[in-house]
Amino acid sequence: MGFFTENKxxxxxxxxxxxxxxxxxxxxxxxxxxxxxxxxxLLVVVMVVPLENxxxxxxxxxxxxxxxxxxxxxxxxxxxxxxxDQVVLGFRVDGEMTFVKAQAKHLSPMGGGFHQLxxxxxxxxxxxxxxxxxxxxx
Numbered sequence: 467m468g469f470f471t472e473n474k475x476x477x478x479x480x481x482x483x484x485x486x487x488x489x490x491x492x493x494x495x496x497x498x499x500x501x502x503x504x505x506x507x508l509l510v511v512v513m514v515v516p517l518e519n520x521x522x523x524x525x526x527x528x529x530x531x532x533x534x535x536x537x538x539x540x541x542x543x544x545x546x547x548x549x550x551d552q553v554v555l556g557f558r559v560d561g562e563m564t565f566v567k568a569q570a571k572h573l574s575p576m577g578g579g580f581h582q583l584x585x586x587x588x589x590x591x592x593x594x595x596x597x598x599x600x601x602x603x604x
Contacts, residue, residue, distance in 0.1 A: 505536050507534050508535050509533070510557065512532055513556030513557075513602065513604055514527065514542060514553050515527045515556065517552040528548075530542045539585060540585050541583070542585060543583075545579065547575070549573075551570055552567065552569055552570065554567055554596060554599065555568050555585070555587070556603075565593060566591065567587075569585065569588055570584070
């Protein structure tokens with residue numbers, strides 16, 4: 467490689483460093499100040515089942531991915547903004563579904579049409595607590 471030849475790997479490394487520095491939650495939290503609860507970055511698939519008048523809206527169910535978890539909260543990435551007040555989240559753990567009732571706390575744009583829905587997890591629910599939930603799985 468010549469002395470003045472552009473090193474493509476260095477450009478890629480510079481891009482990755484810039485991307486991480488501008489988007490890393492740990493670095494952003496340092497700038498914004500301390501949070502009440504610490505967060506753990508964890509990406510898992512989650513089923514989001516809207517609740518209206520304490521009834522599941524099975525036809526509005528969607529799949530999403532999580533972004534981060536706190537002791538009692540989760541941030542879910544949605545492909546478009548959704549005006550949910552309450553939902554039941556379905557997680558697959560060890561081959562079984564676990565359902566958690568959650569309350570929406572905030573909805574924030576992320577760019578590219580994606581939105582982050584912040585949810586406070588209220589309680590683990592049994593599938594029979596909400597008729598129709600027992601047949602829902604992924």
